[in-house]
Amino acid sequence: MTQVTPNTDSLGAGAASGDLPWYEQRLSGNKGWALTEGSLFFQGGGAVQETLWRITTQLGQLHIPYAVVGGMALFQHGVRRFTEDVDILVTRDALRQIHQHLDGRGYVPPFAASKNLRDVQTGVKIEFLISGDFPGDGKIKPVPFPDPETSSFNFAGIQYINLEALIELKLASGMTGAGRQKDLGDVVALIKALRLPAEFTNRLNPYVQTTYRDLWAQAQTRYVKWWRPAALADKAASLDEIAAAREASLAELRQMQAAGVIVDGTDAGPDGAVQLVTTDPEIARRFDLHEESEYLSRDDGAHAPGA
Secondary structure, three states: OOOOOOOOOOOOOOHHOOOOHHHHHHHOOOOHHHHHHHEEEEEEOOHHHHHHHHHHHHHHOOOOEEEEEEHHHHHHHOOOOOOOOOEEEEEEEHHHHHHHHEEEEOOEEOOOOOOEEEOOOOEEEEEEEEEOOOOOOOOOOOOOOOHHHHOOEEEEEEEEEOEEEEEEEHHHHHHEEEEEEEEHHHHHHHHHOOOOHHHHHOOHHHHHHHHHHHOOOOOOOOOOEEHHHHHHOOOOOOOHHHHHHHHHHHHHHHHHHOOOOEEEEOOOOHHOOEEEOOOOOOHHHHHHOEEEEOOOOOHHHHHHHHH
């Protein structure tokens, strides 16, 4: 991640005067500025990235164990999307130290007695999650927020929550928290981005394994190709040409079979066409299968050629 130099003028006179604008309010109030921020974010800059760099530097200097979670952790693990805050996992004792050392020193609570902070220079909110608490509905469950020291890894000087813990927390939150379906969507996004296998569920807490398997099945993109044997003879001028075409087609079908391509017998096409299917993008590229959603029509004979 690109480290940026803190920009003390990023909020203008408002911040200097103590009238701190909220970052999310600025995003909503100025679409042009929001687009610029989004562009900077994906380049490793912008207010959120700056806030992440500054708060993690402060925590490191204070020798406080932490792990970045939430949207910034997703970003680090390969799900590239914009986020407007920074989420940090700490212990309860560490949270007390954070407020003791940082309140009024470049950071202010969003309101009195809040456990969270807001970066004075950027207006970005920093939300703290506490080890031992529970995701989703907050009720006791087999998946608590873990200790950041045992569930994180270092990248470019910043501690991020590891993949197993991130997925467990996202699943437990989405399973139990009203309005937290987005967390389940995040797991689907991780499965797709990282091409996680179904067997990854064995690395997770049993409490969330069934949900992971269900989401894994939903996340599999189908790549298809219509194969119509009759098409092999459409332009043949002789029996030799027909025989040669069939031999070449049979050889390709054998290769696809060996690679795991299957026939979807539930979806018959026109003129006896069958649908060849894989969920592996590498195999799809190899044999010229395309995402099912890209076809103009599933029943259009013009889009159901022979192999």
